[in-house]
Amino acid sequence: MEKIVPHELPHVYTDGRTLYTHNLVPGQSVYGEKLVPHIDIEYRAWNPKRSKLAAFILKGCGTFPFEKNSKVLYLGAATGTTASHISDIVTEGMVYCVELSPIPFRKLVPLCETRADMTPLLADANNPEGYEQLVGEVDVVYQDIAQRNQVEIFVKNLRFLKDRGTAYLMVKARSIDVAKDPEEVYDSVKEQIIGGGLNVIESSDLLPYEKDHMAIVGVAMSSDAIVH
């Protein structure tokens, strides 16, 4: 096996093929991923077919603002696959995990009980008022919700983003319009995001890991510019 070394993005590791994070809870495999012990730490393999953020990193993502004390609003957390890797990084911060469906939420809760930097929120991201008091201002908004109105949901939740904060939208084109060319969908999504007050700084399709998906990253221009 190749040696695991730091990736060019902070707090991410690689053996040249597979990505890893430092496991915050040694011995815990969240979704069947491989654990690799190394002296006094443990690496946890980060599967790009299970996590769009890992797929985006392998596609050359250049924006990675996750730091030890970052606060992250994660919309569409499901059972916590990607959120757990972010939790491995933001150990002194918080990942607020919003999930609508009670079925994945039942698995998310015990995971969050093992990780002090993850808070589970059973809520509809269409109604951010429901978790406004709890969440407050965050450094990063990350959304992976396959709904027709996913962009509307994203823009609504930009109210939580601090000035100069970073927001990631994992777009599923076919959920927005099954008949339209995904490229047209992405152009329209970008326009809506810019209209919502974000400066789009990078984007990438997620092939070969996900078909008809695009990761879009933006930075909040100023709190005044964000339309609620």
Ligand SMILES: C[S@@+](CC[C@H](N)C(=O)[O-])C[C@H]1O[C@@H](n2cnc3c(N)ncnc32)[C@H](O)[C@@H]1O
């Ligand atoms: C593609 S899965 C997310 C996978 C997850 N992000 C990961 O990488 O581990 C999308 C999730 O969004 C949730 N979802 C759909 N609509 C939502 C809404 N309005 N508010 C919150 N979560 C929602 C679904 O229940 C589903 O669990």
